Amino acid sequence: MPLTDPPAQPLLEARGLRFARNDDPVFGPLDFSVDAGEALLVQGDNGAGKTTLLRVLAGLLRADAGEIDIDGGAAGPARRARAIAYLGHLPGLKADLSVLENLEFLCGLQGRRRGQLPEHALGIVGLAGYEDALARQLSAGQKKRLSLARLWLSPAPLWLLDEPYANLDLEGIELVNRMVQAHLRAGGAALVTTHGAYAAPPVRTRLLAMTRPVAERAA
Numbered sequence: 001m002p003l004t005d006p007p008a009q010p011l012l013e014a015r016g017l018r019f020a021r022n023d024d025p026v027f028g029p030l031d032f033s034v035d036a037g038e039a040l041l042v043q044g045d046n047g048a049g050k051t052t053l054l055r056v057l058a059g060l061l062r063a064d065a066g067e068i069d070i071d072g073g074a075a076g077p078a079r080r081a082r083a084i085a086y087l088g089h090l091p092g093l094k095a096d097l098s099v100l101e102n103l104e105f106l107c108g109l110q111g112r113r114r115g116q117l118p119e120h121a122l123g124i125v126g127l128a129g130y131e132d133a134l135a136r137q138l139s140a141g142q143k144k145r146l147s148l149a150r151l152w153l154s155p156a157p158l159w160l161l162d163e164p165y166a167n168l169d170l171e172g173i174e175l176v177n178r179m180v181q182a183h184l185r186a187g188g189a190a191l192v193t194t195h196g197a198y199a200a201p202p203v204r205t206r207l208l209a210m211t212r213p214v215a216e217r218a219a
């Protein structure tokens with residue numbers, strides 16, 4: 001009889017996850033999981049709770065109910081720090097450091113993906129030649145690209161990407177999709193928020209459709 005591998009744990013699993021502000025429900029209860037090699041597309045209208053969900057998963061907000069497992073164990077600070085790379089609305093850059101210094105600083109904090117160097121990441125995101133520019137001198141799209149270089153350098157397997165296409169031109173949108181594809185091929189996973197499917201990465205994708213809970217609509 002052939003031996004079969006035990007089923008792998010999902011990289012991320014949420015059970016009964018719920019969040020409210022001042023007793024006003026924002027989302028949930030939600031149940032979903034994301035396997036290695038898979039993207040979860042989080043879709044919903046403005047205010048549906050997509051950013052709030054990603055912030056809860058990243059540990060920046062506390063859920064009112066439910067459980068989050070990462071790699072088969074309860075999500076705590078150490079597990080999150082090791083497993084999660086978060087790309088939020090704000091670039092989170094040091095304005096007075098150069099482009100290269102920003103990446104070197106972050107690699108010092110978070111470590112880096114095996115075999116990848118800051119200079120290489122800048123080439124991937126189209127910022128070769130900007131190494132010595134100060135971060136505050138970059139355009140919004142260039143700042144986004146620098147954040148993407150940081151994401152690419154992170155050794156974390158689980159990417160939480162909040163509207164990663166914002167501020168990017170068409171070529172930048174394709175860049176995000178190529179990065180997500182390569183990350184998934186390497187065994188990572190990604191949650192990607194978007195308003196529509198217009199820029200969904202062409203990878204194995206599950207969909208999580210978010211709508212405001214009924215109680216709040218009635219309010």
Ligand SMILES: Nc1ncnc2c1ncn2[C@@H]1O[C@H](COP(=O)(O)OP(=O)(O)OP(=O)(O)O)[C@@H](O)[C@H]1O
Nearest residue numbers: 021026044045046047048049050051052053193195
């Ligand atoms: N800091 C905050 N304080 C109070 N309410 C907030 C705060 N941030 C968000 N909200 C509210 O929580 C709800 C969900 O917001 P959230 O930003 O998660 O939605 P979203 O789906 O990401 O929206 P968008 O597509 O516009 O980015 C909204 O009603 C919003 O007004």
